[in-house]
Amino acid sequence: xxxxxxKSTTDSISRSIxxxxxxxxxxxxxxxxxxxxxxxxxxxIDSLGFLTIISFIEQHFNTTISDVDVVxxxxxxxxxxxxxxxxxxxxx
Amino acid sequence: xxxxxxxxxxxxxxxxxDVLKIDATEETKKITAAIQENVYDVxxxxxxxxxxxxxxDSSVTVAxxxxxxxxxxxxxxxxxxxxxxxxxxxLADLVIENLGVESITENxxxxxxxxxxxxxxDEAVKRVFPEYTSDYKLKITLPQNLLETxxxxxxxxxxxxxxxxxxxxxxxxxxxxxxxxxxxxxQRTRKQFEYYHADRLNYVVLGxxxxxxxxxxxxxxxxxxxxxFKPIAHLYKTQVYALAEYLEIPEEVLAQKPTTDTYSLxxxxxxxxxxxxxxxxxxxxWAHNHNxxxxxxxxxxxxxxxxxxxxxxxxxxxxxxxxxLHQHALLTEPVLEIA
Numbered sequence: 001x002x003x004x005x006x007k008s009t010t011d012s013i014s015r016s017i018x019x020x021x022x023x024x025x026x027x028x029x030x031x032x033x034x035x036x037x038x039x040x041x042x043x044x045i046d047s048l049g050f051l052t053i054i055s056f057i058e059q060h061f062n063t064t065i066s067d068v069d070v071v072x073x074x075x076x077x078x079x080x081x082x083x084x085x086x087x088x089x090x091x092x
Numbered sequence: 093x094x095x096x097x098x099x100x101x102x103x104x105x106x107x108x109x110d111v112l113k114i115d116a117t118e119e120t121k122k123i124t125a126a127i128q129e130n131v132y133d134v135x136x137x138x139x140x141x142x143x144x145x146x147x148x149d150s151s152v153t154v155a156x157x158x159x160x161x162x163x164x165x166x167x168x169x170x171x172x173x174x175x176x177x178x179x180x181x182x183l184a185d186l187v188i189e190n191l192g193v194e195s196i197t198e199n200x201x202x203x204x205x206x207x208x209x210x211x212x213x214d215e216a217v218k219r220v221f222p223e224y225t226s227d228y229k230l231k232i233t234l235p236q237n238l239l240e241t242x243x244x245x246x247x248x249x250x251x252x253x254x255x256x257x258x259x260x261x262x263x264x265x266x267x268x269x270x271x272x273x274x275x276x277x278x279q280r281t282r283k284q285f286e287y288y289h290a291d292r293l294n295y296v297v298l299g300x301x302x303x304x305x306x307x308x309x310x311x312x313x314x315x316x317x318x319x320x321f322k323p324i325a326h327l328y329k330t331q332v333y334a335l336a337e338y339l340e341i342p343e344e345v346l347a348q349k350p351t352t353d354t355y356s357l358x359x360x361x362x363x364x365x366x367x368x369x370x371x372x373x374x375x376x377x378w379a380h381n382h383n384x385x386x387x388x389x390x391x392x393x394x395x396x397x398x399x400x401x402x403x404x405x406x407x408x409x410x411x412x413x414x415x416x417l418h419q420h421a422l423l424t425e426p427v428l429e430i431a
Contacts, residue, residue, distance in 0.1 A: 040244070040409055040412070041408075043412055046409075046412060046413040047244060047245040047246060047409070047413055048265060048268070048269070048413070050244055050246065051246060051263070051264065051265035051268060052265045054246070054262075055264055055265060067235070067246075067248070067262055070235070070243070070244050070246050070262075071243060071244065072243075072244060075244060
């Protein structure tokens with residue numbers, strides 16, 4: 001995969017996750033937050049909302065997220081989630 | 093250093109293992125005076141109803157109410173249902189008998205059946221585990237590795253077959269919400285009975301949360317979160333135990349591990365919500381409330397700074413998640429005539 005394709009994959013994953021967040025958590029639309037902002041600390045999502053995101057990622061990217069992966073390092077921000085999804089897709 | 097900064101620094105309490113020690117005699121005097129004032133003067137009622145589960149918090153609350161109001165002005169309610177442990181009722185009976193207060197037992201199972209509590213819960217469980225039947229037991233739990241890894245509070249469902257085989261799975265959002273919504277019928281139904289008896293006797297309803305539960309949102313809105321007065325909500329659980337000893341709550345009640353007594357499979361409060369033993373959780377919460385550095389707490393409690401920082405983060409996450417439980421109904425504009 002060349003760099004341009006990689007960049008476009010990353011952007012597409014980020015956009016999909018961000019769309020999911022905006023559709024499910026109205027407060028997110030009103031807040032100006034960066035891709036690396038902690039979504040829990042900023043109050044955009046809580047642990048119940050997080051389950052919605054996990055389900056979305058599993059279905060949309062046709063992957064399974066194991067319990068040991070459910071840590072802030074992988075899911076606290078859109079950037080972290082994007083990196084996690086990319087790593088999962090690359091393992092295929 | 094400004095004068096204000098100096099004042100804050102000099103007011104900072106040192107952290108040590110005895111920070112939660114209380115003078116039980118003085119604390120009892122303070123709380124019983126508050127019960128008398130709130131029941132008689134503020135709320136203009138004649139006594140108090142306390143739902144008595146056999147746990148430490150309700151046992152202390154009913155004992156305090158009895159000291160404050162007299163045993164003839166306290167009604168202890170036992171409100172068991174299908175998933176309640178048999179020991180809970182025996183422990184509650186022991187407390188009630190020792191205090192000599194009037195008690196009434198209302199089996200809330202038929203009401204829960206009529207609400208579809210069990211049926212709606214089981215529908216959701218079956219979507220996760222199709223083999224589940226009503227003779228299985230179940231519980232929902234949080235990850236148990238808070239100290240080892242930062243975690244996100246994602247609930248898992250555990251079922252146990254009649255031959256003892258256990259299976260666990262992370263709960264999808266729809267099923268988790270349905271299980272919680274159905275199970276919340278239990279706490280809300282209990283509250284209905286508490287207010288029925290309070291209304292017929294012109295009594296108040298006393299709530300029984302301790303500080304850890306109150307602060308971390310460990311209650312159901314309109315269920316155990318609803319009360320006219322919560323006399324021990326300012327006390328850490330460790331302090332509730334100290335009061336229990338002073339009030340001579342039976343040993344058997346003090347000896348048992350705090351449980352939720354909500355799901356059919358035996359489950360401690362740590363598994364369901366707190367993830368640290370209450371005496372440690374209390375200390376870390378106290379330290380967090382008093383702005384003590386995680387490194388100082390870690391050193392004194394034998395943990396790493398990162399571990400204490402994770403518990404601090406978990407405390408804040410739970411406060412954010414449960415803030416709405418504390419909120420009164422919102423209004424479009426204030427009604428200034430009503431305080």
